[in-house]
Amino acid sequence: NAGVMQNPRHLVRRRGQEARLRCSPMKGHSHVYWYRQLPEEGLKFMVYLQKENIIDESGMPKERFSAEFPKEGPSILRIQQVVRGDSAAYFCASSLRLSSGANVLTFGAGSRLTVL
Amino acid sequence: DAKTTQPPSMDCAEGRAANLPCNHSTISGNEYVYWYRQIHSQGPQYIIHGLKNNETNEMASLIITEDRKSSTLILPHATLRDTAVYYCIVRVLVGSGGGADGLTFGKGTHLIIQP
Numbered sequence: 001n002a003g004v005m006q007n008p009r010h011l012v013r014r015r016g017q018e019a020r021l022r023c024s025p026m027k028g029h030s031h032v033y034w035y036r037q038l039p040e041e042g043l044k045f046m047v048y049l050q051k052e053n054i055i056d057e058s059g060m061p062k063e064r065f066s067a068e069f070p071k072e073g074p075s076i077l078r079i080q081q082v083v084r085g086d087s088a089a090y091f092c093a094s095s096l097r098l099s100s101g102a103n104v105l106t107f108g109a110g111s112r113l114t115v116l
Numbered sequence: 117d118a119k120t121t122q123p124p125s126m127d128c129a130e131g132r133a134a135n136l137p138c139n140h141s142t143i144s145g146n147e148y149v150y151w152y153r154q155i156h157s158q159g160p161q162y163i164i165h166g167l168k169n170n171e172t173n174e175m176a177s178l179i180i181t182e183d184r185k186s187s188t189l190i191l192p193h194a195t196l197r198d199t200a201v202y203y204c205i206v207r208v209l210v211g212s213g214g215g216a217d218g219l220t221f222g223k224g225t226h227l228i229i230q231p
Contacts, residue, residue, distance in 0.1 A: 107159035
């Protein structure tokens with residue numbers, strides 16, 4: 001049972017280009033979360049999605065960032081017109097709700113974006 | 117969500133038990149305590165969670181005080197590979213309302229296991 005798969009693991013973009021990060025959740029998980037970790041800082045929640053729906057995007061920057069989780073295929077975090085401040089590690093997590101009401105997240109290894 | 121307070125760093129000798137404290141004095145009855153860790157540059161890793169009772173799994177034990185205002189994560193025999201930042205997170209039960217189901221990570225405790 002593969003874990004949460006993220007690709008690419010490393011991505012280099014020049015300012016103004018687009019970055020697309022992909023996340024395949026664990027088998028059977030229908031909830032996906034994206035987090036960003038700036039260098040030497042903590043994890044910041046960005047967005048929570050279920051299949052074909054954005055449930056909470058309160059942590060997403062208002063411009064240039066978008067996320068989707070289509071019916072088929074991986075979740076995509078898209079950053080348009082990247083700037084140097086977008087350089088960070090982007091982590092995806094998926095979850096399977098437990099009958100107890102707990103919500104345990106399984107994280108991927110992350111995608112590291114470097115903007116030149 | 118209830119706010120948590122953790123010491124910024126701790127040292128522990130290899131082979132000894134590592135006891136990581138967490139205060140969550142404003143926790144409410146429908147909030148779980150979760151522990152995750154992040155080893156340098158890797159994705160966060162789930163360790164354990166609990167509501168009221170003490171919990172144990174293959175990685176660790178979680179001791180929650182009777183009033184639920186604090187908890188302790190115990191790594192029984194720490195190894196060098198346990199060096200990581202440990203996060204204590206409090207979050208409402210799914211379906212209890214309260215907004216996003218994502219977890220909010222604070223600064224955590226940087227646990228350093230000494231050889």
